[in-house]
Amino acid sequence: MPSLPESFRTVSVPSGAVWWRKMLAFAGPGYLVAVGYMDPGNWATDLAGGARFGYTLLSVVLLSNLMAILLQALAVRLGIATGRDLAQACRDHYSKPVSFALWVLCEIAIAACDLAEVIGSAIALNLLFGIPLLVGVCITAADVLVILLLQHRGFRWLEAFVITLVLTIGVCFAVELVLAQPAVAEMARGLIPTSQIVTDPARLYIAIGILGATVMPHNLYLHSSIVQTRSFGRDSAGKREAIKYATIDSTLALLFAFFINGAILVLAAATFHQTGHQNVADIGDAHQLLSPLLGTTLASGLFAIALLASGQNSTITGTLAGQIVMEGFLNIRLPAWLRRLITRLIAIVPAVIVTALYGERGTGQLLILSQVILSLQLSFAVVPLVLFTSERRKMGEFTNSKWLGGLAWFVAAVIFGLNGWLLLGTFREWFF
Numbered sequence: 533m534p535s536l537p538e539s540f541r542t543v544s545v546p547s548g549a550v551w552w553r554k555m556l557a558f559a560g561p562g563y564l565v566a567v568g569y570m571d572p573g574n575w576a577t578d579l580a581g582g583a584r585f586g587y588t589l590l591s592v593v594l595l596s597n598l599m600a601i602l603l604q605a606l607a608v609r610l611g612i613a614t615g616r617d618l619a620q621a622c623r624d625h626y627s628k629p630v631s632f633a634l635w636v637l638c639e640i641a642i643a644a645c646d647l648a649e650v651i652g653s654a655i656a657l658n659l660l661f662g663i664p665l666l667v668g669v670c671i672t673a674a675d676v677l678v679i680l681l682l683q684h685r686g687f688r689w690l691e692a693f694v695i696t697l698v699l700t701i702g703v704c705f706a707v708e709l710v711l712a713q714p715a716v717a718e719m720a721r722g723l724i725p726t727s728q729i730v731t732d733p734a735r736l737y738i739a740i741g742i743l744g745a746t747v748m749p750h751n752l753y754l755h756s757s758i759v760q761t762r763s764f765g766r767d768s769a770g771k772r773e774a775i776k777y778a779t780i781d782s783t784l785a786l787l788f789a790f791f792i793n794g795a796i797l798v799l800a801a802a803t804f805h806q807t808g809h810q811n812v813a814d815i816g817d818a819h820q821l822l823s824p825l826l827g828t829t830l831a832s833g834l835f836a837i838a839l840l841a842s843g844q845n846s847t848i849t850g851t852l853a854g855q856i857v858m859e860g861f862l863n864i865r866l867p868a869w870l871r872r873l874i875t876r877l878i879a880i881v882p883a884v885i886v887t888a889l890y891g892e893r894g895t896g897q898l899l900i901l902s903q904v905i906l907s908l909q910l911s912f913a914v915v916p917l918v919l920f921t922s923e924r925r926k927m928g929e930f931t932n933s934k935w936l937g938g939l940a941w942f943v944a945a946v947i948f949g950l951n952g953w954l955l956l957g958t959f960r961e962w963f964f
Contacts, residue, residue, distance in 0.1 A: 539687045539758075543687060555780060555781070563694050564694050564754070564852070569600060570842055582804065589729065592725070592743065593742055600747045611759045612775050612778065612930075621756075638749060642857065645849075645906060649846040698845065712826060713802065714798045719798060747914075748910075750853040754852055757860075759778045815839065918941055
């Protein structure tokens with residue numbers, strides 16, 4: 533069966549139309565993927581990085597985003613050329629035990645991402661309406677009803693909802709940057725990587741968290757599936773055109789995600805690092821300090837609105853990714869509402885426990901840890917993706933060129949190496 537059968541090839545692509553009409557027909561899936569690159573988990577790592585180290589880690593945000601653009605382009609290529617999403621391709625290629633292990637690892641990544649969404653949305657509800665964190669965590673489970681309604685109306689409605697919230701987040705942070713007035717020269721220097729990022733364990737931990745929050749493993753499964761919602765030509769020319777326009781869509785969407793992530797880190801660097809508030813790594817603290825430091829209550833309000841939009845938007849990514857992964861790896865098809873409730877419960881249980889025991893401080897640390905977990909799962913999605921798209925038997929004429937395959941393997945090696953370095957440093961802290 534096709535991936536996401538209820539939405540498969542439901543969005544028409546006009547034949548013989550001018551280029552901009554075709555680009556609009558393919559626009560949408562990239563923004564669903566980009567949502568995962570600006571979820572509340574990103575906020576935690578970007579705030580911590582900007583407040584503690586100024587603009588230094590801006591280069592990590594940029595490099596992570598460039599990696600994401602490349603990997604998502606490979607996911608597009610796989611889905612369009614083969615008609616299989618990444619989870620289905622893994623099931624086709626690997627033995628049942630290996631496929632099952634990859635499914636478990638991916639579910640852990642989705643749970644970690646969902647955890648960030650739950651906590652982020654709960655914090656936003658608390659900041660805006662004074663709802664206790666514990667109650668807010670439980671309220672977020674009800675968002676499954678909104679998602680089901682949008683899915684029932686059609687995939688384009690889902691995309692329109694996502695893009696509206698993405699634009700809301702962008703407008704909020706554009707205003708925040710105007711209020712913060714960051715140092716442009718220091719921002720430019722921050723885009724150049726330094727050796728301190730690797731040699732300093734504290735910087736490296738946050739950097740790996742930024743990497744995990746930016747390049748999300750389950751988004752690779754998601755993207756290879758939702759590009760198949762377009763009814764493009766199944767011949768060679770139709771596939772080539774689809775790959776071109778879908779890659780443009782994802783690249784533009786991820787560049788917008790870079791603006792959001794960079795804006796959060798720059799806002800923290802300009803507002804907190806420069807004023808002696810380097811210990812701010814908590815979303816709640818950031819919200820409270822923005823108004824007095826920037827001189828207007830508008831700053832805190834916009835911050836909370838953008839956080840709520842980010843958390844609610846990210847639930848769509850988790851819903852679709854969970855469905856795609858379970859159906860692709862195990863060929864088990866559950867109703868969307870049941871799949872969402874299962875993932876939500878997995879995320880809500882640890883969030884409720886930490887919130888009840890440690891309050892807001894604990895949730896902030898849990899947000900950063902969830903992104904590090906995402907990063908540790910990343911290689912298990914990246915390696916199969918690069919392997920499959922470099923295999924002529926699967927891809928035919930759409931196989932990666934030598935330079936593209938070499939660059940993709942280099943990115944996979946960098947991700948694997950950074951994660952290995954993080955694990956080594958963590959074990960040293962535990963045992964020595």
